Amino acid sequence: xxxxxxxxxxxxxxxxxxxxxxxxxxxxxxxxxxxxxxxxxxxxxxxxxxxxxxxxxxxxxxxxxxxxxxxxxxxxxxxxxxxxxxxxxxxxxxxxxxxxxxxxxxxxxxxxxxxxxxxxxxxxxxxxxxxxxxxxx
Amino acid sequence: xxxxxxxxxxxxxxxxxxxxxxxxxxxxxxxxxxxxxxxxxxxxxxxxxxxxxxxxxxxxxxxxxxxxxxxxxxxxxxxxxxxxxxxxxxxxxxxxxxxxxxxxxxxxxxxxxxxxxxxxxxxxxxxxxxxxxxxxxxxxxxxxxxxxxxxxxxxxxxxxxxxxxxxxxxxxxxxxxxxxxxxxxxxxxxxxxxxxxxxxxxxxxxxxxxxxxxxxxxxxxxxxxxxxxxxxxxxxxxxxxxxxxxxxxxxxxxxxxxxxxxxxxxxxxxxxxxxxxxxxxxxxxxxxxxxxxxxxxxxxxxxxxxxxxxxxxxxxxxxxxxxxxxxxxxxxxxxxxxxxxxxxxxxxxxxxxxxxxxxxxxxxxxxxxxxxxxxxxxxxxxxxxxxxxxxxxxxxxxxxxxxxxxxxxxxxxxxxxxxxxxxxxxxxxxxxxxxxxxxxxxxxxxxxxxxxxxxxxxxxxxxxxxxxxxxxxx
Numbered sequence: 001x002x003x004x005x006x007x008x009x010x011x012x013x014x015x016x017x018x019x020x021x022x023x024x025x026x027x028x029x030x031x032x033x034x035x036x037x038x039x040x041x042x043x044x045x046x047x048x049x050x051x052x053x054x055x056x057x058x059x060x061x062x063x064x065x066x067x068x069x070x071x072x073x074x075x076x077x078x079x080x081x082x083x084x085x086x087x088x089x090x091x092x093x094x095x096x097x098x099x100x101x102x103x104x105x106x107x108x109x110x111x112x113x114x115x116x117x118x119x120x121x122x123x124x125x126x127x128x129x130x131x132x133x134x135x136x137x
Numbered sequence: 138x139x140x141x142x143x144x145x146x147x148x149x150x151x152x153x154x155x156x157x158x159x160x161x162x163x164x165x166x167x168x169x170x171x172x173x174x175x176x177x178x179x180x181x182x183x184x185x186x187x188x189x190x191x192x193x194x195x196x197x198x199x200x201x202x203x204x205x206x207x208x209x210x211x212x213x214x215x216x217x218x219x220x221x222x223x224x225x226x227x228x229x230x231x232x233x234x235x236x237x238x239x240x241x242x243x244x245x246x247x248x249x250x251x252x253x254x255x256x257x258x259x260x261x262x263x264x265x266x267x268x269x270x271x272x273x274x275x276x277x278x279x280x281x282x283x284x285x286x287x288x289x290x291x292x293x294x295x296x297x298x299x300x301x302x303x304x305x306x307x308x309x310x311x312x313x314x315x316x317x318x319x320x321x322x323x324x325x326x327x328x329x330x331x332x333x334x335x336x337x338x339x340x341x342x343x344x345x346x347x348x349x350x351x352x353x354x355x356x357x358x359x360x361x362x363x364x365x366x367x368x369x370x371x372x373x374x375x376x377x378x379x380x381x382x383x384x385x386x387x388x389x390x391x392x393x394x395x396x397x398x399x400x401x402x403x404x405x406x407x408x409x410x411x412x413x414x415x416x417x418x419x420x421x422x423x424x425x426x427x428x429x430x431x432x433x434x435x436x437x438x439x440x441x442x443x444x445x446x447x448x449x450x451x452x453x454x455x456x457x458x459x460x461x462x463x464x465x466x467x468x469x470x471x472x473x474x475x476x477x478x479x480x481x482x483x484x485x486x487x488x489x490x491x492x493x494x495x496x497x498x499x500x501x502x503x504x505x506x507x508x509x510x511x512x513x514x515x516x517x518x519x520x521x522x523x524x525x526x527x528x529x530x531x532x533x534x535x536x537x538x539x540x541x542x543x544x545x546x547x548x549x550x551x552x553x554x555x556x557x558x559x560x561x562x563x564x565x566x567x568x569x570x571x572x573x574x575x576x577x578x579x580x581x582x583x584x585x586x587x588x589x590x591x592x593x594x595x596x597x598x599x600x601x602x603x604x605x606x607x608x609x610x611x
Contacts, residue, residue: 057469061318061340062321065320065375079181084176088176091169091172091173103162108159108162137372137374
């Protein structure tokens with residue numbers, strides 16, 4: 001995520017997802033926003049916090065085999081700019097979603113839980129922690 | 138921002154909704170904004186960076202440190218400083234320090250070093266391709282002779298595929314770390330050669346040594362591993378287990394009990410890597426190594442690795458096995474991807490050597506008969522005991538009783554070797570990097586039998602060794 005243009009690409013990607021969801025005629029605007037938020041957070045959770053190891057062979061003799069992508073980012077250094085970007089972007093999406101859903105309580109619960117699933121694993125205290133041994137090996 | 142169907146989303150409506158928003162929601166958003174601000178201003182830090190030394194303690198440590206000399210003092214008679222100089226090819230008769238001796242030291246088991254056909258094939262290839270390849274295999278270093286040699290080796294060993302390395306030591310030292318990573322478990326024999334030890338060190342896996350050729354010890358280790366696996370089955374599902382053995386051990390001359398190993402393999406679900414440097418071209422009816430010797434199906438062994446520097450009288454090494462396994466090394470074998478490939482003249486020499494091996498399958502029997510002969514002839518020398526199988530072409534002569542320290546043993550054996558050299562038999566001591574080996578074998582003289590030695594020469598060597606032992610050790 002340090003390469004040029006990645007941040008813009010990421011934002012455009014999320015925007016594209018939202019436009020696709022908006023263009024489905026069954027969804028009203030708040031539902032589309034909540035769906036964007038939830039799908040984005042779900043994708044982020046799966047790719048950054050659920051899948052472990054690397055999809056290709058690395059010369060580190062398997063050191064990162066048990067680490068998720070988030071833990072491998074920037075070799076474990078916390079609070080780098082990529083990590084900050086990844087933490088802030090779901091928060092921004094949450095703000096936009098809650099604005100467009102007019103602060104409706106059901107949407108609120110959905111959006112907040114999905115935001116929490118994506119924000120809590122990013123805390124540095126949770127680096128390498130596997131709750132209840134899920135996803136440990 | 139008029140979007141969506143059915144409802145008009147006027148900005149006024151939205152701002153109104155903002156004013157009517159429930160308090161908890163706004164509080165949460167406030168907390169999130171504060172979090173963002175804190176994030177933006179926090180510094181990057183590494184998680185494990187905690188040095189518990191105060192500056193004063195650091196100063197003390199720096200004061201205490203004495204630099205070691207760049208060149209440590211070495212005694213004048215260190216063997217690496219007084220080496221014997223060989224002029225001419227190290228074939229059957231070797232010229233050491235100007236004196237001609239019968240060669241009992243080079244690993245030229247099938248006598249292919251000086252073979253005319255091999256030499257002419259190498260020279261033809263030299264004229265065609267030049268000397269070197271100037272590139273690794275992936276970078277214009279793959280020649281048709283390499284592919285041909287790989288095919289021929291695979292066909293000879295009756296496996297699906299083979300892969301060539303350009304340096305024999307690097308063959309097994311690259312093959313092991315390509316499959317075994319951190320967190321994997323490797324059971325290896327104590328007498329494994331130095332190349333295997335370096336490969337294991339590079340692989341960063343957990344190494345479990347079992348006593349040399351002791352299947353009971355290996356089974357005990359495997360059982361312990363099995364009980365641990367049952368305690369933590371999820372971890373066990375992702376750890377890979379390997380056994381690394383040699384066909385004929387270079388350090389002791391023994392053969393590995395392969396049928397029992399196969400039984401253990403299927404019982405405890407481990408993979409076997411067999412290192413056949415000394416047994417390729419020696420054991421078996423057609424020279425295919427330990428698997429043919431015991432009559433085992435070659436598909437039972439997961440990877441066979443050998444170096445071509447012994448029987449094939451070329452340079453380099455190869456690994457053979459199923460395509461699925463060997464193909465992995467084409468991208469992860471460090472010695473394959475990042476070293477220049479084998480010079481084509483050596484590959485052509487190896488192909489020619491394979492041709493000779495295939496055309497004359499009786500040389501293996503002759504070689505083994507000669508090994509047995511000298512093994513029998515060397516029994517009963519006073520002061521030296523023979524270590525190794527009777528059909529092993531490289532056997533060791535160790536001192537029956539040690540003098541006390543390793544240097545004294547080495548000096549005594551050197552005197553024996555010098556006596557033999559003066560009488561026309563070239564022998565060598567087995568050399569090790571004493572500080573780096575895991576289980577250092579005792580010092581010994583290594584006697585190598587080749588097909589070119591006649592029976593009289595074998596008997597002469599045995600008698601000279603007897604005389605040497607008599608005069609030096611008594």
